[in-house]
Amino acid sequence: MIFASKMPSLRIDQSDLKCKNGCDYFGNPQWQGYCSKCHRELLQRQRRAEKASSATLPKPEQKKPERGIKLASHSSFSKFEEKRLRQSETLKKANLLKFSVFKKSSTDEHDHTPERKPPEFKIPALINEGMKREFRVRFTNLPPQVDRDARVFVHSFIMDVIKCSNVMTVDELSERVQRHYQHFMKYMDTSPHFANAESEIKELLIDFVEKHAMTYLHDLPGVVFSPIGTEDERLDRAMSERIQQLSWVGEKHLECKLDRTDSACSQLLYKAISELLAVDGAAGPGGKLSRVRRACRHVLALCGASASADDLLPALIFTVLKANPPRLVSNINFVTRFCNAQRLMTGEGGYYFTNLCCAVSFIENLTAESLNMDKKEFDCYMAMPASIGGSTWAAALSLCGAAREAAEQRAAARALLADVATLRAEADLLAANADSFEKEIAFKVNDVLANTPLEIKPRREPLRLSSLRNSSIPLIDLETPVDTPAPMKPSEDIPQIKLPEIMPVEEPVTVTFDRTTDEKITQNIIDFQSLEKPSPPKSPQNQPWELKQTGSFELLTPSPLGFTPFDSRSIDELMTPDDFGSDHLAPGLSNINYDIDLSDFSGDNSLAEDTPKEPKDPFSPDGIKKEPVFDPFQPQTSQSSYKNVLEKFDEFSLIDSKSNETSEAFEVVHRTQDSCTPAAAEEPGDPFSPVQKEASILDDSGSPTSACLLPSPLQPQTR
Amino acid sequence: MTTAPSGTHNFKVVLLGEGCVGKTSILLRYIEDKFNDKHLTTLQATFLNKKLNINGKRINLSIWDTAGQEKFHALGPIYYRNSNGAILVYDITDEDSFGKVKNWVKELKKMLGSDIVLIIAGNKVDLEHERTVPLEEAESYADMVGAKHFYTSAKLNQGVEELFLELTREMVERFEQNTRTDSNRTSRVLVVDDEAPTQSTCCLGYRSN
Numbered sequence: 044m045i046f047a048s049k050m051p052s053l054r055i056d057q058s059d060l061k062c063k064n065g066c067d068y069f070g071n072p073q074w075q076g077y078c079s080k081c082h083r084e085l086l087q088r089q090r091r092a093e094k095a096s097s098a099t100l101p102k103p104e105q106k107k108p109e110r111g112i113k114l115a116s117h118s119s120f121s122k123f124e125e126k127r128l129r130q131s132e133t134l135k136k137a138n139l140l141k142f143s144v145f146k147k148s149s150t151d152e153h154d155h156t157p158e159r160k161p162p163e164f165k166i167p168a169l170i171n172e173g174m175k176r177e178f179r180v181r182f183t184n185l186p187p188q189v190d191r192d193a194r195v196f197v198h199s200f201i202m203d204v205i206k207c208s209n210v211m212t213v214d215e216l217s218e219r220v221q222r223h224y225q226h227f228m229k230y231m232d233t234s235p236h237f238a239n240a241e242s243e244i245k246e247l248l249i250d251f252v253e254k255h256a257m258t259y260l261h262d263l264p265g266v267v268f269s270p271i272g273t274e275d276e277r278l279d280r281a282m283s284e285r286i287q288q289l290s291w292v293g294e295k296h297l298e299c300k301l302d303r304t305d306s307a308c309s310q311l312l313y314k315a316i317s318e319l320l321a322v323d324g325a326a327g328p329g330g331k332l333s334r335v336r337r338a339c340r341h342v343l344a345l346c347g348a349s350a351s352a353d354d355l356l357p358a359l360i361f362t363v364l365k366a367n368p369p370r371l372v373s374n375i376n377f378v379t380r381f382c383n384a385q386r387l388m389t390g391e392g393g394y395y396f397t398n399l400c401c402a403v404s405f406i407e408n409l410t411a412e413s414l415n416m417d418k419k420e421f422d423c424y425m426a427m428p429a430s431i432g433g434s435t436w437a438a439a440l441s442l443c444g445a446a447r448e449a450a451e452q453r454a455a456a457r458a459l460l461a462d463v464a465t466l467r468a469e470a471d472l473l474a475a476n477a478d479s480f481e482k483e484i485a486f487k488v489n490d491v492l493a494n495t496p497l498e499i500k501p502r503r504e505p506l507r508l509s510s511l512r513n514s515s516i517p518l519i520d521l522e523t524p525v526d527t528p529a530p531m532k533p534s535e536d537i538p539q540i541k542l543p544e545i546m547p548v549e550e551p552v553t554v555t556f557d558r559t560t561d562e563k564i565t566q567n568i569i570d571f572q573s574l575e576k577p578s579p580p581k582s583p584q585n586q587p588w589e590l591k592q593t594g595s596f597e598l599l600t601p602s603p604l605g606f607t608p609f610d611s612r613s614i615d616e617l618m619t620p621d622d623f624g625s626d627h628l629a630p631g632l633s634n635i636n637y638d639i640d641l642s643d644f645s646g647d648n649s650l651a652e653d654t655p656k657e658p659k660d661p662f663s664p665d666g667i668k669k670e671p672v673f674d675p676f677q678p679q680t681s682q683s684s685y686k687n688v689l690e691k692f693d694e695f696s697l698i699d700s701k702s703n704e705t706s707e708a709f710e711v712v713h714r715t716q717d718s719c720t721p722a723a724a725e726e727p728g729d730p731f732s733p734v735q736k737e738a739s740i741l742d743d744s745g746s747p748t749s750a751c752l753l754p755s756p757l758q759p760q761t762r
Numbered sequence: 763m764t765t766a767p768s769g770t771h772n773f774k775v776v777l778l779g780e781g782c783v784g785k786t787s788i789l790l791r792y793i794e795d796k797f798n799d800k801h802l803t804t805l806q807a808t809f810l811n812k813k814l815n816i817n818g819k820r821i822n823l824s825i826w827d828t829a830g831q832e833k834f835h836a837l838g839p840i841y842y843r844n845s846n847g848a849i850l851v852y853d854i855t856d857e858d859s860f861g862k863v864k865n866w867v868k869e870l871k872k873m874l875g876s877d878i879v880l881i882i883a884g885n886k887v888d889l890e891h892e893r894t895v896p897l898e899e900a901e902s903y904a905d906m907v908g909a910k911h912f913y914t915s916a917k918l919n920q921g922v923e924e925l926f927l928e929l930t931r932e933m934v935e936r937f938e939q940n941t942r943t944d945s946n947r948t949s950r951v952l953v954v955d956d957e958a959p960t961q962s963t964c965c966l967g968y969r970s971n
Contacts, residue, residue, distance in 0.1 A: 242770055298831075343808065351786035352777075352808045352827035356834055388844045389772045389824040394809040397826070401837040413833045 170197060174255050181251065182244070188236040193248060196227050197256045204256075208266045213273050217380035220267075224383045227252060246386075250329050253383050258326040260381075267381050269373035278372040286367040286406060290437070291424045296414045299357035301345065308345060309443040315341035316366040316440070323369045328382035331374060332392035338362070339395035352398075360402040365440065375400055770813075770820040773933050776842045778866045779851035780859040781830035784885040787916035788851060789827050792926055814930055821930055838866070839873060846933045847879040849925070850909070852900075854884045855892040860900065867907050877940070879932040880909035883925055888915040 062070040068078035077085060171194050178190045200223050207216055231237040231245050240248070260267045269275035294301040302308050318338035325331045339355065342362050346354040368374070378396060379387070387393040405413065411421035777785040789807045812823040828834075828841045842848055850866050852859040863882060870878055882904045884895065904911035910928055914921035 350808070352829045353781050353786065353831060355808050356829035356837075357831075384844075385772060388774050389811075389822065391809050391811065394824070394826050397840055397843075398808075401829075401834070401840045404837055404840060405834065408836065415833070 170194075170201070170255055170259050174251075177251070177255075182248070185240065185244070186236060189240070189248070192230070192234070192236055193252050196223075196230075197252055200252075200256045201259055204260055205263070205266065208270065213270045213380060216267070216270070220381050221384050224249060224253065224385075228385075249383055250386070254327040254329050257328055257381055258330075261326045261377070268377050269370070273376070275373040275376055276370075279370045282372050282403070282407070283367060283369070286364055288425055289364055289406065289409065291427060292361070292364055292409075292414065294361055296416065297357040297361050298415075299354065299361055300347065301358065301361065306443075306446070309439050310447065311341050311345040312362060312365065313440060313443040313447060315339075315345065315362045319362065319366040319368045322374055328378045329386075329392075331378050332382065332386075332390075332396055335399050336392045336395045339398060356398060356401060356405075359398055360405055363399070363402050363406060365437075371403060375403060770822050771934065771937065772822045772824065773846040773930065773937075774844060775823055775825045775847040775849060775929065775933075776845045777825065777827050777849050777851060778838065778842065778863075778870075779830055779849075780832075780853075780856070780862040783830065783851045783853040783856065783859045784916050785830060785849075785851045786827055788849070788883065788885060788914060788922055788925075789825060791916040791919055791922045792825070812926075814927075816927075816930055816934060819934060821934065823926070823930060825926075838869065842870065842874070842878070845874070845878055846937070847881065847929050849881045849883055849929065851883045851885050852895065853886050854895045854900075854913075855886060855889050857894050860895045864903070867909065871907065876908070877936070879929060879936055880907065881925060881929050881932075882909045882911045883921075884911070884913045886915060886917070887913045887920060888917050 062068050062078035062081050063076040064078070064081040066078060066081060068080065070076045070078050071082075074082035075085075174194050174197060175190065178185075178193065182189065200220075203223070204216065204220060207219055211219065228245070228249060231240070231248065237245065237248075257267070262268075265271040269279070301312075315338045318334050318341060322331050322334040322338075325334050339359060342358045343350050343355055345362075346358050350358075363371075375396075379400075387396065411418040414421065777789060779785050786807055789810060792812070793807055793810055808827045810823075810825040812825065814821040814823060826841060826845075829837070848866070848870055850863045852863045867880060867882075870880065882900065884897075884900055901911050910932065912921050912925045912928070914925055916922060
């Protein structure tokens with residue numbers, strides 16, 4: 044269905060829009076695809092046929108009320124058309140064809156009139172909505188019946204006006220409209236719905252009704268505003284031209300006391316003029332009246348204190364001359380005809396409006412005498428091209444406009460400045476808040492730290508291990524350093540002890556290692572087997588060692604020895620060089636997995652020759668960063684090759700199932716490098732140099748493995 | 763007369779007269795009853811709505827000041843259209859202004875018939891010693907045209923209140939007459955009423971004028 048109905052609309056052809064009869068006018072679905080003319084003929088034919096044969100033909104699908112109105116408009120159509128034609132004829136004679144609106148409406152009327160109808164009967168629904176909304180806001184204490192009455196009235200009012208607008212002359216229509224107002228007022232007086240309403244409220248109500256009805260009607264072309272059949276538009280044009288011609292008329296001619304040099308004066312004039320210009324924009328008569336009222340108040344202010352009508356009128360004339368409001372006559376006529384007459388006669392707005400009418404009338408009939416000037420002079424002025432006259436005031440006003448704009452912008456700028464100030468204050472406040480917040484947080488953190496200082500306690504586990512182990516192996520005095528919470532000190536201690544011990548052992552091994560598996564290993568980073576093979580030749584004792592790749596989870600596995608399981612953290616902490624140094628040989632540590640890249644070790648050795656490679660190492664960056672923290676190892680890390688090696692450690696896990704001694708094999712490799720490199724670097728400030736010597740003594744203790752193994756796992760800890 | 767609880771009478775009154783005879787002053791003086799003397803100078807009295815209560819009837823007076831300069835004389839009809847009452851002001855020290863009043867009376871009679879209530883006010887009686895318009899002449903003329911005559915002094919606040927009161931009373935009376943004799947009714951009656959179909963015609967007058 045959807046497709047079927049939508050598809051054709053996508054490629055609508057102009058011929059599809061035309062009347063079905065094939066005449067040049069466009070058809071309308073409401074007219075069964077005919078143009079209005081053909082449809083009317085069709086209807087008439089149908090009606091005739093009905094009458095003749097009394098056989099009911101299938102009726103067009105229109106609704107009844109719509110139809111009734113259409114028929115009414117048909118009956119009036121010819122008359123209406125005739126009137127229009129007459130109108131356009133007179134226009135042509137008057138050579139006033141510039142009135143594009145008129146021309147258009149007379150030439151296009153054939154299409155326009157019928158097409159305009161359907162929307163006219165839908166829109167009142169919108170008005171209903173608008174009225175409902177406004178009613179709720181403005182007349183809160185009136186019963187809902189009043190709302191309904193008002194809406195019913197507006198609806199019937201609009202319908203009636205539209206219906207009559209084609210049949211009646213403007214004067215008749217105006218009379219009818221006024222009678223509608225009267226009816227509504229009378230209704231308000233008699234109906235019980237309005238029993239409680241004050242007379243002021245009733246006046247507001249009639250204004251309310253008028254506003255909504257007229258606002259809608261105002262926008263319909265040629266119905267109430269410069270209606271067809273009147274000369275309003277021509278008069279508008281004539282008036283506009285006349286005012287242009289009179290632009291030379293100044294305040295002196297009109298004997299009004301204006302001071303054109305006074306800026307306040309020109310400001311007021313400017314305001315009055317802008318209000319007058321806005322009259323055309325207001326839709327309802329009430330709106331127009333209030334604009335006029337405001338304009339006249341400005342004009343009164345312009346005249347100065349204790350201004351009387353004697354002052355007001357000349358000043359108003361002057362203002363109108365300078366403003367040259369668009370469609371002035373049409374607007375005036377619209378208000379006079381269709382504004383509620385009572386208000387026009389009694390209200391303040393009515394008074395000012397009357398003054399405006401006077402001003403316009405005066406301008407229309409302005410002669411040399413009315414300006415107290417010589418006839419010849421007047422004629423000269425009138426003959427002068429409009430562009431010349433009144434330039435001073437025009438200039439003053441344009442300046443005024445500019446000044447006003449400037450003032451507005453200045454005001455805007457001032458407002459912005461004020462905003463900036465507040466913003467800055469708020470920013471400061473925010474900064475202060477942030478500051479205090481930071482302090483508070485810091486304070487709290489310190490507080491918490493003070494209250495719970497011993498997160499590090501788990502470290503003691505390794506102590507137990509180490510103590511256990513110590514019993515078997517008289518290792519180092521590392522127990523004490525382990526106890527201390529600060530990792531740094533022990534770390535220094537340990538290397539001091541160990542480094543030297545490794546030294547002697549290493550050297551021979553490194554050589555062998557290099558030769559055997561140098562190349563292989565360097566290429567395969569993670570080849571454990573390749574590592575194992577070389578290892579046996581170095582030291583047969585290596586067998587108990589098992590190297591395997593491990594995930595970190597292995598660290599979590601409880602030690603087979605039945606010691607309390609290491610949680611990852613405790614292990615990590617243990618891995619600080621000191622800890623490790625003390626513990627690495629302990630049986631309890633059998634489960635600790637160190638990732639050791641043996642290949643790198645070999646690489647290390649070879650690296651002396653080879654420039655650092657394997658940038659691929661995922662851990663290398665970390666390792667590098669961490670190294671500096673470690674004072675003792677720094678020299679080593681300075682050698683990029685060594686860094687790589689250290690990082691490689693992570694990739695392999697070293698499990699020593701048995702004794703520590705076996706591990707020596709690894710250490711040896713490492714040590715050689717360690718010891719050598721610093722020496723080679725010949726860094727005098729190196730903290731190791733003294734250490735090494737001492738370490739050499741300790742070397743025998745059998746802890747050396749730790750020295751080489753330490754760096755990689757330790758790094759994360761130390762940082 | 764339909765005096766619905768909410769039905770107030772709206773009357774429109776115009777002040778006519780030559781320039782500088784004191785129309786505005788009279789209006790200002792009348793307003794002064796409501797406002798402080800100090801405000802007098804700052805008031806812009808061109809239009810005044812005044813609510814009165816006469817014999818229990820609520821009356822709303824709209825008093826319109828008009829421009830009195832000679833060159834605006836032609837605009838008079840626009841001003842006094844639909845008026846219920848007119849106050850014709852002259853300066854007792856200025857004969858010409860009285861002549862102008864006569865003109866106005868003629869014009870009003872011609873345009874509005876007898877439906878408009880006319881009040882002739884000789885202003886500036888505080889300048890009695892400079893009087894040029896004889897008292898008898900003015901009063902006899904007023905009688906002749908069926909108008910009330912008052913002597914006022916806006917400066918001394920003499921007769922102003924009485925003038926407006928009398929005018930209002932007259933207008934109410936005239937209104938009631940008109941409602942009684944429907945034939946006399948004209949569009950000038952502005953009171954909300956069911957039978958004022960002719961009222962709207964007056965609104966079309968602008969162009970015709």
